[in-house]
Amino acid sequence: MDILFILIPLSVALALLILGALGWAVWRGQFEGVDAEGERILHSD
């Protein structure tokens, strides 16, 4: 069970990293036109 002493702090660090990524996405306005993003991949440009 000693592995938990690494894994749990790692999971905390990962969670904080993901929070940062979410914040970046929010302030880039990515949640303000959510429908368009799904269609973007279908477009050939």
Add this chain to the structure above:
Amino acid sequence: MPFDTASTDPGCAPEAPAGDWLALDDPQEWAGFSRPVRDREGWQESYLAIQGMHCAACALTVEQALAHLPGVDGVQVNGASATARVTWSPAVSRPSQWLAALRRAGYGAVPAGDLVDAVARLKEQRLLLWRWLVAGFCMMQVMMYAWPAYVAEPGEITPDIASLLRWASWVLTLPVVLFSCWPFFSAALRDLRHRTVGMDVPVALGIAIAFGASTAATFDPAGVLGAEVWFDSVTMFVFFLLSGRLLEQRLRDRTAGSLEALMRRLPQTIERQRADGSFERVPVRRLAARDLIRVLPGEVVPADGQVLEGETRVDESLLTGESRPLRRGAGQPVIAGSQNLDGVVLVRVERAGGDTRFAGIVALMEQASVEKPRLARIADRIATPFLLAVLAAAAGAAAWWWAGGPAHALGVAVAVLIVTCPCALSLATPAATLAAAGALARQGVLVRRLQALESCAVVDTVVFDKTGTLTHDRMGVSATRVRAGVDADEALALAASLARHSLHPASRAIAAVAGNAGWTAAEVAELAGRGVQGRVAAPDGALSRGLRLGSAGFCEAPAGAAQAGRPAAHLADESGWLASFELDEALRPDAAAAVAALQAQGLQVRLLSGDGDGAVQRLARRAGIAQAHGDCSPEDKLDRIRRLQEGGQRVVMVGDGVNDGPVLARADVSVAMGDAVPLAQARSDFVVLGGQLRAVSALLAHARRTRRIVRQNLAWAAAYNAICVPLAVAGWMPPWLAGLGMAASSLLVVANSARLARIADVGGQEAAAGPPPLAARQPA
């Protein structure tokens, strides 16, 4: 591009005259919808409302159309609000180039100056979303750390692992408490500074105590507070609380959004006639009364005025909810904000800028949206004693349980603080009325006093005024008599071809009812006091006959062509009398249907009018109203309303808004038909914009639905508190359950209220709760 729906659908492209675009290149004009980009010297960002967007794929097409232009650096299109933000350099690019590019892609656009000011609101939205995401994500992670403590057998988790899990939970709860909870803490501090107790005080206190006790347990598991932590409860409570706020914010923004869409309707420029008869493009702001302007197809009428030349159809749907295009010819009024669909018209401006009906509507909506319903004010008043009682109960419960261990006592106190949070109670009324008012506004009913929605739900009698309410304030043709062998419709069309050249009320009535069969009149002369005469040619130009339209004597009408005592107009050709048109006040086309709908709702319908009793009774029969009273002076009307009210009836008065001022004020609820008078002067609780009487029955039905939902909300919130508070005080409710219950009850109230954003449409079909139709609508 197989998914490019825009370019395959020509209906996407609204017509916009190119002159408008060039006017936007003037720095003074684009300053209205642009602002300098921070930290980028020489760059601007501008906001456009895109017309003709109806799907997510459209957003991408718009983006691509703009992104490749020289001098345009970034484009963000919001599909939901149909707006685009363009980052561009004035040194290289010009707004007219984007609009041209958009036009090639099949879209129209108007500058959305309001979005420049809405930046603060966007920031607020993003901040709340970010707080919510932090709370939600941390909640998930903290739950995972808490999971072993719930499922493991005693002794199965070694103390060092348990302590590690507590530490990890603490680290992830910290951002929730410090960042996500900031709105609660700052509101609580503000309340305390003002020496009041608001809803956020117990919430903030509950969070602070729970987090503080858990922190102590984390750092010192052997201490007086024991090793029990509530990180999972705290994060979950905050997450659900923020979910409620997020929903409430969305609801509010949607209502504000309808208002802003209204404001975007005015074009920036219009063609104004110079003294020498030529036209120049001037900004709409510079228009004044008595200016002559030319409105091209696709343009939005910039001011209230009267058509002098030309004929067209206009779309007033956004202003009035009337979805059909309306025909407008010489002598007829056009209102600011309506869209000219298919003809070129010369319009004489009567009111511009802040004096227009359009400006009145905007002002009314602003006024209504800041008002607080009576129930909400009562809730505010009782909130303080209630919250003080909550604090006392929490302190009392903690003191009572202190002997059984401080940790348990604090847990009980936290549960009481959280579970009694009257969020649901305080949301119950405003969330419902706001949603209902927004839905009604989209149907062409403006709510001037939000609290009137409450009274509206209990009325049992509807009293109509006649002129301007049940009827249009102009006349209509009620009967036609013709010479043997003449077709009545053809006679009407012939008469209309002459009538269009006259402004006499009778002429206007005939011109309004007749379709345009293609007859054209020439050599028209109006003989004062007698009528109009001229030569009328068939559509193919072959047949031309001299016609006269006017009084009985002028047209040699035989006796009995029209009933005595009724207004009539007559038509004659070279061989004498041709037809007679009996005129009457035109009943609104949906009057009978509206009256029937009201009666079907179990309401008593009455008609009160100052006009002659005979005419009133006749009209009442046509509208299906059994109880009608004519010859009423204003005092009589007031008296009758008072007698009805003394008989225990609740009365809604539907009038034209100005002439019936005192009567409207006397009634329990007043509704004004907004097409008859200047809106700003209307003294009523509601204003029906489209002249659609059916909106009255829709309004009453929706008000009853609103009341039902408010009651459901209140009943649910009260029952929840009544059940949960004793449980929490008795110590039977752990903090996590309290948090879940409180949050669930708030969410339920908001979600229940959101049902009111949908309304059974005046025409009968269900209308979507989305933003109102923009200028994107096309002529059929």
